[in-house]
Amino acid sequence: MPKVWVLFAISGLLVFAFGLFVPAEGALTSFNFWGITLVGNSARVIMGVGAVGLLFALLYRYTDTFLYSKNWALLHWIAYIFLFLNIWSWGFVERIYLGEGDSILQVDKLSAENSDRFTRIEGIYHGALTILLLMQLVYFLNLLVGILYRKSKFGE
Numbered sequence: 001m002p003k004v005w006v007l008f009a010i011s012g013l014l015v016f017a018f019g020l021f022v023p024a025e026g027a028l029t030s031f032n033f034w035g036i037t038l039v040g041n042s043a044r045v046i047m048g049v050g051a052v053g054l055l056f057a058l059l060y061r062y063t064d065t066f067l068y069s070k071n072w073a074l075l076h077w078i079a080y081i082f083l084f085l086n087i088w089s090w091g092f093v094e095r096i097y098l099g100e101g102d103s104i105l106q107v108d109k110l111s112a113e114n115s116d117r118f119t120r121i122e123g124i125y126h127g128a129l130t131i132l133l134l135m136q137l138v139y140f141l142n143l144l145v146g147i148l149y150r151k152s153k154f155g156e
Contacts, residue, residue, distance in 0.1 A: 004073040005060035008080070012053025015084050019046030029091045032126065042091050049084050056080065056139060068146035072138055079135035086132055090125050093118075 023042040030039040060073060067073060 001074075003060075003064070004070065004077055005057045005064065007077045008053050008057035008060055011077070011081060012050050012057055014050075015053055016047050016050025019043050019050055023091070027091065029087070029094060031129070032122065045087060046084070049087060052136075053080055059139060063143055066146045066150065067142050068149055069142060072142040076135065076138040076142070079132055079138065083129070083132040083136070086125065086129050090129075093121055093125065
């Protein structure tokens with residue numbers, strides 16, 4: 001199995017390049033959390049996810065010996081990949097139901113059936129996004145447990 005930092009580096013570079021070359025110019029994506037709507041440029045959001053992947057590659061590269069479990073690190077990488085897929089596919093759902101540009105914030109213009117369907121899909125996507133964002137904390141938990149386990153192991 002390749003080292004996790006290599007997986008994060010390759011994934012981060014690919015996601016960053018994807019953000020540079022794939023999203024249409026001016027494409028927007030929005031996230032609605034607890035009544036607060038965040039709207040951002042799709043390319044910048046995806047490039048930000050790529051930059052986070054590169055940051056985790058650096059962290060894993062230099063703290064590999066302190067980690068508690070390589071399996072936790074692999075789980076973290078898988079959660080990162082699904083985070084990217086969640087954010088990327090959410091843009092498709094928005095464009096299918098809401099269209100392009102400024103109409104992205106006009107959910108009230110949908111028919112009742114489409115509005116209900118969109119609201120349910122949005123709930124699923126944002127619930128998954130929240131879980132996947134929290135899963136990015138696995139690195140810090142892995143590092144903390146590894147340091148504590150090492151300290152107690154050598155302290156005996």
